[in-house]
Amino acid sequence: MLELRDVDAAYGDIRVLSGVTLAVGTGEIVALLGPNGSGKTTLLTSIAGLLRPRGGTIRWEGEDLATVPAHLVVERGLALVPEGRRLFGGMTVEDNLELGAFAPRARRHRAEGFARVYALFPDLRERRRQLVRSLSGGQQQMVAVGRALMTNPRLLMLDEPSLGIAPRLVVSIFAALAEINRAGVGVFLVEQNVQAALTLAHRAYLLESGRIAGQGRAADLLHDPHVRRAYLGPLAVRT
Amino acid sequence: MTAARRERAWAIGILAGLGGLAFLPLVARRDDVLNFVFLILLSITLAQSWNIVAGYAGQVNLGHAAFFGLGALLARSLWIGGTPIVLAMLAGAALATSFALVIGAPAFRLRGAYFAIGTLALGEILRTTVGNVLPEISTLPTATIAGYRLAHRYYLALALAAVSVVTVAALAGSRAGLGMQAIREDEPAAEASGVGALRLKLTALALSTGLAGLAGGLFGYYHISYYPSHAFSPTWTFDALLMTFIGGVGTLHGPVLGAILYIVLKEYLAVRWVDFHLLIFGALFIAIVLLLPGGLVQAATRGRRLFARGEV
Amino acid sequence: MNVLAQQLVLGLLIGGLYGLAAAGLSLVFGVMKVLDVAHGELIMLGGYGAFWLVALFGLDPFAALVLVIPLALVGGGLLYSGLFSFVVRADEETRVKNSLLIGFGLALALHALAVQLWTADERSIVTPYGGAVIMVGELAIPLVRLLSLLLAFLLIGGLHLLLARWRWGKAIRATAEDWQAALLTGIDVRRAYLLAFAIGTALAGAAGTLVSVGYSVSPSIGLEWTLKALIVVVLAGLGSMIGTFVGGLVLGVAEAASAAVFGGPYREVVGLVIFVVVLVVRPRGLFGK
Numbered sequence: 001m002l003e004l005r006d007v008d009a010a011y012g013d014i015r016v017l018s019g020v021t022l023a024v025g026t027g028e029i030v031a032l033l034g035p036n037g038s039g040k041t042t043l044l045t046s047i048a049g050l051l052r053p054r055g056g057t058i059r060w061e062g063e064d065l066a067t068v069p070a071h072l073v074v075e076r077g078l079a080l081v082p083e084g085r086r087l088f089g090g091m092t093v094e095d096n097l098e099l100g101a102f103a104p105r106a107r108r109h110r111a112e113g114f115a116r117v118y119a120l121f122p123d124l125r126e127r128r129r130q131l132v133r134s135l136s137g138g139q140q141q142m143v144a145v146g147r148a149l150m151t152n153p154r155l156l157m158l159d160e161p162s163l164g165i166a167p168r169l170v171v172s173i174f175a176a177l178a179e180i181n182r183a184g185v186g187v188f189l190v191e192q193n194v195q196a197a198l199t200l201a202h203r204a205y206l207l208e209s210g211r212i213a214g215q216g217r218a219a220d221l222l223h224d225p226h227v228r229r230a231y232l233g234p235l236a237v238r239t
Numbered sequence: 240m241t242a243a244r245r246e247r248a249w250a251i252g253i254l255a256g257l258g259g260l261a262f263l264p265l266v267a268r269r270d271d272v273l274n275f276v277f278l279i280l281l282s283i284t285l286a287q288s289w290n291i292v293a294g295y296a297g298q299v300n301l302g303h304a305a306f307f308g309l310g311a312l313l314a315r316s317l318w319i320g321g322t323p324i325v326l327a328m329l330a331g332a333a334l335a336t337s338f339a340l341v342i343g344a345p346a347f348r349l350r351g352a353y354f355a356i357g358t359l360a361l362g363e364i365l366r367t368t369v370g371n372v373l374p375e376i377s378t379l380p381t382a383t384i385a386g387y388r389l390a391h392r393y394y395l396a397l398a399l400a401a402v403s404v405v406t407v408a409a410l411a412g413s414r415a416g417l418g419m420q421a422i423r424e425d426e427p428a429a430e431a432s433g434v435g436a437l438r439l440k441l442t443a444l445a446l447s448t449g450l451a452g453l454a455g456g457l458f459g460y461y462h463i464s465y466y467p468s469h470a471f472s473p474t475w476t477f478d479a480l481l482m483t484f485i486g487g488v489g490t491l492h493g494p495v496l497g498a499i500l501y502i503v504l505k506e507y508l509a510v511r512w513v514d515f516h517l518l519i520f521g522a523l524f525i526a527i528v529l530l531l532p533g534g535l536v537q538a539a540t541r542g543r544r545l546f547a548r549g550e551v
Numbered sequence: 552m553n554v555l556a557q558q559l560v561l562g563l564l565i566g567g568l569y570g571l572a573a574a575g576l577s578l579v580f581g582v583m584k585v586l587d588v589a590h591g592e593l594i595m596l597g598g599y600g601a602f603w604l605v606a607l608f609g610l611d612p613f614a615a616l617v618l619v620i621p622l623a624l625v626g627g628g629l630l631y632s633g634l635f636s637f638v639v640r641a642d643e644e645t646r647v648k649n650s651l652l653i654g655f656g657l658a659l660a661l662h663a664l665a666v667q668l669w670t671a672d673e674r675s676i677v678t679p680y681g682g683a684v685i686m687v688g689e690l691a692i693p694l695v696r697l698l699s700l701l702l703a704f705l706l707i708g709g710l711h712l713l714l715a716r717w718r719w720g721k722a723i724r725a726t727a728e729d730w731q732a733a734l735l736t737g738i739d740v741r742r743a744y745l746l747a748f749a750i751g752t753a754l755a756g757a758a759g760t761l762v763s764v765g766y767s768v769s770p771s772i773g774l775e776w777t778l779k780a781l782i783v784v785v786l787a788g789l790g791s792m793i794g795t796f797v798g799g800l801v802l803g804v805a806e807a808a809s810a811a812v813f814g815g816p817y818r819e820v821v822g823l824v825i826f827v828v829v830l831v832v833r834p835r836g837l838f839g840k
């Protein structure tokens with residue numbers, strides 16, 4: 001269970017998040033939606049420990065993460081698939097996945113991890129000796145999700161996994177997320193593809209200018225006129 | 240007090256201090272005092288010149304010695320050949336600046352660390368070449384030595400230090416100076432908001448190397464004999480860098496304070512610990528970098544803040 | 552013709568040491584984004600360390616590597632913990648500046664220390680087989696220098712394997728590519744920095760040992776070796792240790808060739824000119840991205 005209470009974050013003097021309070025329950029799929037620059041990435045990097053919040057608390061399974069270094073946050077079962085994937089492009093698929101299992105706890109489950117990732121993304125097994133930078137965007141995104149899975153997480157956080165990827169592959173990545181979730185792993189998903197995100201998620205939060213501007217069950221939000229206008233664009237309103 | 244007003248106050252204070260030093264030759268009858276202050280004044284000019292391109296425009300130039308050396312080389316030979324020293328020094332500065340403008344555009348294609356090592360290599364190229372072409376020690380003709388007046392050197396050094404301070408003060412408040420600082424903070428952002436980065440960096444380099452060339456000319460005028468390649472030695476760059484950072488890079492008064500502290504400390508340690516002074520000096524310098532990353536200037540600001548909050 | 556060939560062979564032999572010197576610097580720069588301008592001084596210390604071991608215990612200098620490398624490894628770890636760990640806290644731009652400062656301070660202190668301990672004289676390790684020469688046709692190949700080249704190659708090869716196979720070797724490479732992503736996979740990035748710096752120092756120590764056998768050391772060789780290493784790093788780009796070794800050989804041969812054409816005193820200049828030209832044409836290095 002992940003709980004954020006009154007979290008403030010800033011870059012230098014630029015305040016980006018103000019009083020964000022939200023929760024992701026065990027095994028839940030929660031989406032975080034918001035326009036460009038609203039602070040979604042900042043929120044995820046704060047949870048992952050790459051950025052220290054200025055105020056408020058971030059708790060994971062009851063523990064305050066304020067003083068936990070980023071590499072130990074992973075060890076505690078919180079994994080982030082960062083914006084833009086951030087893979088190690090000069091290494092092979094296998095090495096990237098293996099690095100996901102670097103922490104001691106993950107290393108014990110290394111073999112299962114590989115089996116799980118290759119079962120989800122059979123493409124990757126064939127390409128395991130290929131350099132990551134030679135893969136397509138969609139395949140790279142699979143490696144990114146796979147690398148995070150190798151850490152053996154209980155909550156998987158993803159920052160815009162559909163960005164710049166062929167629609168067919170978006171579908172398979174979202175299908176993979178649903179499957180990962182069926183195994184009991186929580187999913188916290190930041191997405192621009194609102195339709196897809198709300199279809200997958202159980203609940204969602206709306207982030208606007210660094211504040212939580214709304215929340216609700218995904219199914220309700222999908223039909224909410226405000227959400228449709230603001231997030232799904234004019235085409236969506238007409239249909 | 241706003242930052243700009245504080246800078247102006249510093250400028251006035253420093254210039255007043257330099258003005259006061261004008262009376263020193265009248266009071267001090269001993270040459271070693273004048274020599275010591277001369278060294279500080281030369282260092283102020285050198286540090287301030289490096290500060291323009293590194294502190295304001297944010298480009299760590301490790302080839303600074305090359306420009307100092309070029310100034311020394313040309314000014315000294317012209318002067319020995321009969322040209323008045325001020326003209327000779329200006330010619331030396333012109334040579335340094337011209338060279339800077341020639342290499343500037345390609346050098347500024349390099350960023351960050353690559354600019355630093357590229358300029359370091361450039362400086363070494365000049366040093367080695369000069370060492371190869373002019374391997375003989377350069378000594379003043381006997382007649383010139385007979386007429387040597389330390390006070391002349393001293394006043395020139397004083398004037399040059401004042402020029403360097405005025406240059407930086409004028410630059411810091413100008414549009415060009417603000418543009419340079421924008422480049423230092425974030426070059427792409429500065430470019431996006433219409434700052435001509437290359438032109439401004441070249442301007443900074445031209446000013447910086449011009450001053451370095453003048454300082455080199457003074458060095459050539461001051462010393463009775465030295466190997467020409469000595470003026471190209473990377474130690475000049477490192478000294479300028481150390482003094483600027485000890486004081487506070489990118490400020491008007493930082494290099495001045497840094498130069499004073501540096502020379503005083505170095506001389507003091509050299510007398511007190513003849514054998515170990517460089518070792519202690521290096522260690523002390525590392526300690527300053529680690530403990531006061533923003534130099535003395537930042538330490539002072541921090542102290543003032545604590546004081547204002549009543550925590551001291 | 553034979554004179555030229557002889558020169559080129561000697562250039563190739565010292566080029567191996569350039570490669571070894573550069574490998575340590577390349578590792579530290581690539582992983583930590585820290586420019587350690589005291590790298591040449593570390594090489595110098597390695598040379599004197601070997602000199603000491605040989606003088607005190609009567610070891611064979613090549614065998615002394617077995618002691619020099621672990622000692623340098625520990626020394627590098629201490630140096631990182633005491634100094635450079637403070638530098639890596641800053642963002643990249645500031646890191647480069649601060650590391651330059653600390654590097655200069657360190658270079659100054661180490662140089663002064665070496666003068667105190669060993670005087671400013673040049674020294675080299677004398678071995679019974681030091682004068683041995685292998686004749687290949689009309690080419691004379693000094694045995695110790697040939698052995699040095701081979702050892703340099705073995706060390707680089709070992710480093711390559713370490714980075715390719717060892718768990719922490721991969722972690723070091725991952726950190727070099729993207730330290731934040733490395734954190735996200737659970738790598739303790741600070742430990743990767745520590746390891747990289749310690750290994751870099753160990754390589755410098757090894758290079759220094761070889762320099763003191765086939766050539767000579769004095770307290771002031773630091774800057775020269777730092778520059779050689781920098782030139783090779785820029786020629787070869789970051790990331791491939793084998794590439795760095797080849798870069799070192801290329802520099803050694805280029806220097807020898809240019810010395811033959813322009814005369815001995817211009818040996819250094821030509822290397823530097825090549826360097827500046829490459830840097831300007833390919834600001835990120837010949838093989839850099």
Ligand SMILES: Nc1ncnc2c1ncn2[C@@H]1O[C@H](COP(=O)(O)OP(=O)(O)OP(=O)(O)O)[C@@H](O)[C@H]1O
Nearest residue numbers: 011014016034035036037038039040041042043083
């Ligand atoms: N490193 C940084 N330094 C300064 N400001 C930043 C930095 N990163 C982000 N910002 C600013 O913080 C705000 C929030 O950025 P963030 O990346 O969190 O938004 P986002 O919701 O993820 O946007 P997007 O949908 O474009 O990914 C933006 O105004 C951005 O300009």
Ligand SMILES: [Mg+2]
Nearest residue numbers: 040041042083
């Ligand atoms: Mg984002």
